Amino acid sequence: MRTIGLLIVDTFHEALARKIFWGLFALSTAMILFFLFLLKIDIVEGAMATISLLGQESPKRWQIDKLVRHVQSGIATFLYTWGMFLAVFASSGLVPDMLEVGRIELLLSKPVRRWQILAGRYVGNTLVVGCNIAYLVLGVWMILGWKTGLWPKAFLLTILFTLFIFSVLLTVVTLVGVIFESPAMATMVTVALMIMSPILAQRSLMERLLNSEWTRRIWRGLYWTLPKVYEVGRMTLDYVFDRTVSDYAPLWSSAAFGIAALAAALAIFMKRDF
Amino acid sequence: MPSDFAIETRNLTKVYRSLLGRRVVRAVDGVSLSVERGLSFGFLGPNGAGKTTFVKMLLSATHPTAGSALLLNRPAQDPNARRSIGYLPENHHFPTYFTGAGMLDFYASLSGMDARSRKRRIPELLDWVGLTGWENVRLSKYSKGMLQRLGLAQALMHSPALLILDEPSDGVDPMGRIRIREILRSLEEQGTTIFINSHLLAEVESFCREVAILHRGRVVLRGSVQDLTAGRGYRLRATAPPERVLDELRRSASETVIQDGWVTLQFPARDAANRAIDLLRRAGSEIECVTAASSTLEEVFVKTVGALG
Numbered sequence: 001m002r003t004i005g006l007l008i009v010d011t012f013h014e015a016l017a018r019k020i021f022w023g024l025f026a027l028s029t030a031m032i033l034f035f036l037f038l039l040k041i042d043i044v045e046g047a048m049a050t051i052s053l054l055g056q057e058s059p060k061r062w063q064i065d066k067l068v069r070h071v072q073s074g075i076a077t078f079l080y081t082w083g084m085f086l087a088v089f090a091s092s093g094l095v096p097d098m099l100e101v102g103r104i105e106l107l108l109s110k111p112v113r114r115w116q117i118l119a120g121r122y123v124g125n126t127l128v129v130g131c132n133i134a135y136l137v138l139g140v141w142m143i144l145g146w147k148t149g150l151w152p153k154a155f156l157l158t159i160l161f162t163l164f165i166f167s168v169l170l171t172v173v174t175l176v177g178v179i180f181e182s183p184a185m186a187t188m189v190t191v192a193l194m195i196m197s198p199i200l201a202q203r204s205l206m207e208r209l210l211n212s213e214w215t216r217r218i219w220r221g222l223y224w225t226l227p228k229v230y231e232v233g234r235m236t237l238d239y240v241f242d243r244t245v246s247d248y249a250p251l252w253s254s255a256a257f258g259i260a261a262l263a264a265a266l267a268i269f270m271k272r273d274f
Numbered sequence: 275m276p277s278d279f280a281i282e283t284r285n286l287t288k289v290y291r292s293l294l295g296r297r298v299v300r301a302v303d304g305v306s307l308s309v310e311r312g313l314s315f316g317f318l319g320p321n322g323a324g325k326t327t328f329v330k331m332l333l334s335a336t337h338p339t340a341g342s343a344l345l346l347n348r349p350a351q352d353p354n355a356r357r358s359i360g361y362l363p364e365n366h367h368f369p370t371y372f373t374g375a376g377m378l379d380f381y382a383s384l385s386g387m388d389a390r391s392r393k394r395r396i397p398e399l400l401d402w403v404g405l406t407g408w409e410n411v412r413l414s415k416y417s418k419g420m421l422q423r424l425g426l427a428q429a430l431m432h433s434p435a436l437l438i439l440d441e442p443s444d445g446v447d448p449m450g451r452i453r454i455r456e457i458l459r460s461l462e463e464q465g466t467t468i469f470i471n472s473h474l475l476a477e478v479e480s481f482c483r484e485v486a487i488l489h490r491g492r493v494v495l496r497g498s499v500q501d502l503t504a505g506r507g508y509r510l511r512a513t514a515p516p517e518r519v520l521d522e523l524r525r526s527a528s529e530t531v532i533q534d535g536w537v538t539l540q541f542p543a544r545d546a547a548n549r550a551i552d553l554l555r556r557a558g559s560e561i562e563c564v565t566a567a568s569s570t571l572e573e574v575f576v577k578t579v580g581a582l583g
Contacts (some may be wrong), residue, residue, distance in 0.1 A: 003384065006380070006384060013372075013376075016371075018371065101365060102363050102366040102368075103368070104335070105361075106363055106366060106428075108334060109333045109356055109359065109361035110356060110381065110384040111385065273335070273336040274330065
């Protein structure tokens, strides 16, 4: 554990030095400041006034609640799209950089097991992004809570869901990084999966449109194999809006994909010659 | 029962195959090598001989196709075998986000060193390699020679019993080289086994006690530097004697060079050199000098590798 801890700290150290951590932190801070600015011009009061103009003397609590949840869902959507893309882009170099000639041999010459090196890198990277997600979500949650007096805890689940799907995508970044040692390739493959996710999610529509059974099978196969970024995002929004979530299959199937991709990355890394 | 060897390989082999298996390269071909504890050992070979692959197999950075390697009596693939090993890679690429002290601290902690020992050892080693005052400077500001010396400090942090150095003085200026040699000498005196993989034959000759020459993945020569470079005979220089004496000298000399009224003769053995001295003195020649001629390691290397083509 001590060795993994050291490698996690080193990954943090590298993320700080390469401005990856600070870049994400600056972006999160900009978002939070933007919110503070909106509150400064009393957008909440403005929205309340709009509701009043629509015929109600004073806005009811559930209307404020609805407004808050919409704002929170906007943040969650941002995190799932641009935030995720930025996090993947920022993380794409961390494995290939570690595998550079003259650096990996030195790591391997220490009394360290190969799986510890990759695990330390993976966990460290997840934590770098996790800290920023938590900072942004908690920041927005506190600002909105302070302004409206409403503290819906469901929004905080965004931290877990976003981090979960990022950790799944990071397994792809890691796998591609281990195989090709190319940050560009790692980004492209992972973003391609993110783009494919909402398309593959149109399962029932495609089942009707595809005219042969084998193409439907391929579609189903891809759907069940690849991570369900889109659906987990939808699930997060359901939680934010207090809607009932009945199907957890996107979660476990994405987790299964992540475990398989990470296991493949480990297996390749263990066998590779440097 | 533990052996007296720091490195022991048996039939160590690495074969690289292209993706479709059409091209096969035997980078290391059945190398069995034993390096005694406390010895300074030079591992030589032309480019592409397989030296670096051999070292990487010792460190488990490359998996052998066949054979085995023991480091300090432990299988090389056991991470604990690397606990007492210091390594300086060729073309090292230290992360530039580290400061000098930060880099030493990180790699030493990976080697299992506790915080207190690291704190004590870092200034000590920076001083040793002449980098005092640079501890808080980022590595991006270091010159190549400074990085090399820092790399050596990194390899020495945990006082390893076996030091594996791949081109240790690459990019280091002459003063730095002398300093590195001094450091290695003092480590050798303390009983550290030093395994040097280098192209700089003069450096290996001046420092190592034993060498092995690797050629096309095989060890083609192994021995002590003293034995390999000795025994080339005696060189004699005198004023040129008359032609009839020269003819007689040519019969016993392995090499005769006449230039500007001087003759330089090479004899394989001492008695032949003494007979030549008697002959020259009788003929009235003046002896300028007689020296025991030894080969340089470079000559041995060129002769060995050249003969194999």
